[in-house]
Amino acid sequence: MATAAHMLSPLPQMSRAVAEWVNSVRELTRPRAIHWCEGSDAEAREITAQLVRSGELKTLNADFFPGCQLARSAPNDVARVEHLTYICTRSEEDAGPNNHWMDPQQAHAKMRELFRGCMRERTLYVIPYCMGPIDSPLSRCGVEITDSPYVVLNMLIMTRAGRPALERIAREGSFVRGLHSTGELDPERRFIMHFPEELSIESFGSGYGGNALLGKKCHALRIASWQARSEGWLAEHMLIVGLQNPRGETHYLACAFPSACGKTNLAMLIPPASLPGWRVFTVGDDIAWLHPGEDGRLWAINPEAGYFGVVPGTNPQTNRNAYEMIRRDTLFTNVALTADNQPWWEGLTSGTPTIDWQGRPYDPTRGPAAHPNSRFTVTARRNPSYSPHSEDARGVPITGLVFGGRRREVAPLVYEARDWQHGVMVGASVASETTAAAVGQVGVTRRDPMAMQPFCGYNFGDYWQHWLSLGAKLAQPPRIYHVNWFRRDAAGKFLWPGYGENLRVLAWMLDRCAGKAGARDAAIGRLPRPADLDTRGLDIRPEALAQLLSVDPLLWRNEVAEIRAYLARYGRRLPAALLSELAATEQRLG
Numbered sequence: 027m028a029t030a031a032h033m034l035s036p037l038p039q040m041s042r043a044v045a046e047w048v049n050s051v052r053e054l055t056r057p058r059a060i061h062w063c064e065g066s067d068a069e070a071r072e073i074t075a076q077l078v079r080s081g082e083l084k085t086l087n088a089d090f091f092p093g094c095q096l097a098r099s100a101p102n103d104v105a106r107v108e109h110l111t112y113i114c115t116r117s118e119e120d121a122g123p124n125n126h127w128m129d130p131q132q133a134h135a136k137m138r139e140l141f142r143g144c145m146r147e148r149t150l151y152v153i154p155y156c157m158g159p160i161d162s163p164l165s166r167c168g169v170e171i172t173d174s175p176y177v178v179l180n181m182l183i184m185t186r187a188g189r190p191a192l193e194r195i196a197r198e199g200s201f202v203r204g205l206h207s208t209g210e211l212d213p214e215r216r217f218i219m220h221f222p223e224e225l226s227i228e229s230f231g232s233g234y235g236g237n238a239l240l241g242k243k244c245h246a247l248r249i250a251s252w253q254a255r256s257e258g259w260l261a262e263h264m265l266i267v268g269l270q271n272p273r274g275e276t277h278y279l280a281c282a283f284p285s286a287c288g289k290t291n292l293a294m295l296i297p298p299a300s301l302p303g304w305r306v307f308t309v310g311d312d313i314a315w316l317h318p319g320e321d322g323r324l325w326a327i328n329p330e331a332g333y334f335g336v337v338p339g340t341n342p343q344t345n346r347n348a349y350e351m352i353r354r355d356t357l358f359t360n361v362a363l364t365a366d367n368q369p370w371w372e373g374l375t376s377g378t379p380t381i382d383w384q385g386r387p388y389d390p391t392r393g394p395a396a397h398p399n400s401r402f403t404v405t406a407r408r409n410p411s412y413s414p415h416s417e418d419a420r421g422v423p424i425t426g427l428v429f430g431g432r433r434r435e436v437a438p439l440v441y442e443a444r445d446w447q448h449g450v451m452v453g454a455s456v457a458s459e460t461t462a463a464a465v466g467q468v469g470v471t472r473r474d475p476m477a478m479q480p481f482c483g484y485n486f487g488d489y490w491q492h493w494l495s496l497g498a499k500l501a502q503p504p505r506i507y508h509v510n511w512f513r514r515d516a517a518g519k520f521l522w523p524g525y526g527e528n529l530r531v532l533a534w535m536l537d538r539c540a541g542k543a544g545a546r547d548a549a550i551g552r553l554p555r556p557a558d559l560d561t562r563g564l565d566i567r568p569e570a571l572a573q574l575l576s577v578d579p580l581l582w583r584n585e586v587a588e589i590r591a592y593l594a595r596y597g598r599r600l601p602a603a604l605l606s607e608l609a610a611t612e613q614r615l616g
């Protein structure tokens with residue numbers, strides 16, 4: 027008797043468009059074999075076993091970390107490479123000053139030479155994937171072709187990959203084409219090219235997640251932001267979190283922060299004991315696709331199915347959910363090891379590293395044991411605070427949008443925008459200190475509008491206009507906030523405890539949206555007075571709180587001048603509304 031598996035159609039026969047594309051890539055790259063990904067657990071187990079046999083993965087101590095593996099990247103391939111990431115539109119102005127641009131024909135020609143014959147002796151994997159719940163009209167599909175089995179394992183966790191995605195592609199006909207090869211990992215021969223007009227991506231020379239898992243930053247942000255503008259929605263670098271108050275009501279916030287600023291921690295926040303009755307549900311930790319609903323509200327889905335998070339700093343105090351979540355069935359990249367083969371990273375309060383992230387005996391004089399951008403890849407379903415609404419086809423309704431950056435000074439703990447248009451200006455002015463998530467200097471303050479500087483697939487001027495137009499159509503737009511958990515005192519000490527205590531700030535926002543919390547009108551927006559925040563049980567000095575909620579007119583006049591100089595780069599594409607919002611802020615500052 028035929029089994030169910032025998033009755034399924036062979037994957038290569040399901041979509042002619044995909045098969046033809048795979049064929050043309052095969053002719054160019056000359057692989058030894060082709061593997062179409064089914065997306066089954068057995069397939070993931072088989073690929074894992076193969077990588078363990080070849081030494082590319084190391085199985086971790088199964089008593090403490092069952093089902094966990096360690097991958098080590100090339101030491102020169104540990105982060106996103108923004109300087110080698112291009113948007114290739116016919117007109118340079120469409121890519122904008124926020125992107126590196128290359129003419130599409132020139133880019134294709136360059137990449138064709140890199141890809142020519144690059145998969146000889148390697149297997150070509152075809153990964154059909156769906157970004158978002160498989161049955162949601164808001165989801166979009168893609169196919170990644172890669173010669174990296176490590177990428178396959180990550181994509182199987184991070185997306186809904188395999189047969190169901192290919193079935194949807196065959197039905198819909200359209201999909202994003204992503205071609206990836208790790209090449210020789212030579213930084214001189216490394217490029218991440220995006221062709222939004224063709225809905226395609228070409229990535230060569232890196233195996234790092236942000237450069238190589240093409241469903242994530244490349245598709246779900248850069249290409250999707252372009253698609254979203256033409257289709258009337260938003261693709262944003264935002265976590266989505268549900269907060270259930272002690273009355274049992276749940277509201278959702280979507281929050282944009284630059285890379286490695288604590289999005290995963292905020293998405294999985296553990297309420298402090300002194301705020302009883304609150305519950306937190308994670309819908310997403312990195313990307314939100316936001317659609318205007320028929321009811322005039324904004325609705326969000328998380329296009330991803332897993333987390334690719336920064337490991338260092340994760341411990342039971344900072345993020346107990348993540349700490350529990352990554353204790354099984356997790357793929358670690360570039361962490362250190364203890365003598366008994368457990369993963370180890372800076373910020374872990376137990377264990378001792380003996381082998382560093384490069385596989386060398388650990389020597390503290392050579393720097394941290396785990397790479398500062400070492401990562402975990404794990405399915406979202408392992409998160410103890412996983413929201414069952416993550417799978418809702420229509421998404422979750424958004425009550426508030428939050429922007430934030432990592433700033434030692436200037437930005438207060440929190441403020442509320444006066445309205446949508448003012449909120450777009452607040453988002454456009456986000457600045458943050460750089461982190462290890464991208465190659466380059468760490469700790470330098472740079473403008474990172476909407477936390478999308480590395481991810482917006484088109485001219486920011488057009489993007490802000492799209493935000494303004496979309497908001498104008500919403501009958502019930504979310505309120506917009508700005509937060510800064512990272513403000514420091516004169517001695518360099520953080521003024522706010524952060525982590526679970528951030529719930530106090532989020533609770534103030536939700537009470538504002540419900541018309542229940544007070545605020546004072548300041549030049550930059552509305553701020554809570556100390557008494558407006560619930561600080562019961564919080565160990566904070568009144569002077570620290572006053573400082574956190576203060577706005578220094580001198581610093582802010584300087585900030586406004588810097589924002590104006592930054593926005594001027596967008597010339598005639600800059601919406602006039604942003605400049606008038608800035609002028610009004612300046613006037614209020616006196």
Ligand code: OXD
Pocket residue numbers: 106236284285286312334463464
């Ligand atoms: C990420 C990033 O990995 O933003 O999420 O770099």
Ligand code: MN
Pocket residue numbers: 263284285286312
């Ligand atoms: Mn991110």
